[in-house]
Amino acid sequence: MIDFYYWPTPNGWKISIMLEECGLEYRMIPVNIGRGEQFRPEFLAISPNxxxxxxxxxxxxxxxxxxxxxxxxxxxxxxxxxxxxxxxxIGRKEILEWLFWQVGSLGPMAGQLSHFVNYAPGEHPYSLQRYAQEYKRCLGVLERRLEGRAFIVDEYSIADMACWPWVFIAKPLGQPLDEFPNVARWRRAIKERPAVIRGVDLGKEFRRSAPPTEEERQILFNQSSRQSAASPRG
Ligand SMILES: N[C@@H](CCC(=O)N[C@@H](CS)C(=O)NCC(=O)O)C(=O)O
Known part of the structure; x- marks a missing residue:
């Protein structure tokens, strides 16, 4: 059995998709990041970041x-x-390369872009442009990698599962993928996999479309180096 600490976001989907793809038995434990549950001592003992x-x-x-x-x-x-x-x-080396690329480049750029698109819209034009450009640059990297390939490395793999969720949400991030036909084809093919559909649907009842409340902004965007000492809420 696996305890899976989760909230329905692109980073969470990477793992819900993998668990569903592997058919592993797991128990989902919601971590409501808008209410500060990520600061609970029992969670920090597992995930110190x-x-x-x-x-x-x-x-x-x-x-x-x-x-x-x-x-x-x-x-x-x-x-x-x-x-x-x-x-x-070679395959294993390439998996490590693309996995590290995802967690070091595509993920952080898309994550910051999402912040300026969804949480501070219209407030910081320079930052928005900077991350939109970097996100687009990453899509270009993926586009070239997917030229003549169905997947990032050989067969469908954890490299695809890591990258896909941040490309799945390209449109709401302001990138309709028209300039990236290989990426669009790859995105479509993965989106149809039954395990991916189940992974993305996990905890969909927790998803929200409204802008964050002031309390959520304080929790999510006002963190300090002593945050782990903050009193958990919820
Ligand atoms: N590098 C981390 C990033 C995970 C991450 O940023 N998770 C976000 C949700 S997408 C989170 O838990 N945020 C809580 C917070 O900002 O306090 C990973 O790949 O696991």
């Missing part, structure tokens, strides 16, 4: 194993199941 997703894998040798950071969780699950990870030396 106060971010979801995180898991506790109860079926590992030596007792329950907590894992935080989506890239590390994907690698852990791929290793544990032997699924969605190539076996060749």
């Amino acid at each position: 106060n971010r979801m997703p995180a898991i506790v894998d109860h079926d590992t040798e030596g007792g329950p194993m907590p894992v935080f950071e989506s890239g590390a969780i994907l690698l852990h699950l791929a290793k544990r199941t032997g699924c969605f990870m190539p076996t060749s030396r």
Whole structure:
């Protein structure tokens, strides 16, 4: 059994998709990040960066194993199941390259863009433009990689699962993908997978479309280096 600490966002979907693809047994534990549940001491013990997703894998040798950071969780699950990870030396190296690219480039750029599009619309034109440009640059990198390939590395893999959620939301981020036909084709193909549909639907009842309240803004965007000492809410 896996305890899956989750909230329905692109970073959370990476793991809900992988769990569904592998058919692993899991228990979803919602972490309402708008209410500050990511600061609860019991969650920080698992995920010291106060971010979801995180898991506790109860079926590992030596007792329950907590894992935080989506890239590390994907690698852990791929290793544990032997699924969605190539076996060749080159394939494994390429998975690491694209996984690190996702968590170091595509994810942070898209995440910051999402902040300025969704949470501070119209407030910071320079920042919005900066992250929109970087997000677009990343889409260009992916476009070239997907030229003549169905997936990022060999077969469908954890590299695709890591990148896809941030491309799934390209349109609301202001990028309709017209300039990126390979990315659009890849996005469409993955979107149709039954496990992906189930992964994205997980916790959809928690999704919100309204702009954040002042309290949510304070919790999400006013964090300090001593945040873990803040009193958890909810
Ligand atoms: N590098 C992390 C990023 C995770 C992340 O940013 N999660 C966000 C939601 S998408 C979160 O938990 N935010 C809570 C907060 O900002 O306090 C990963 O890949 O797991």
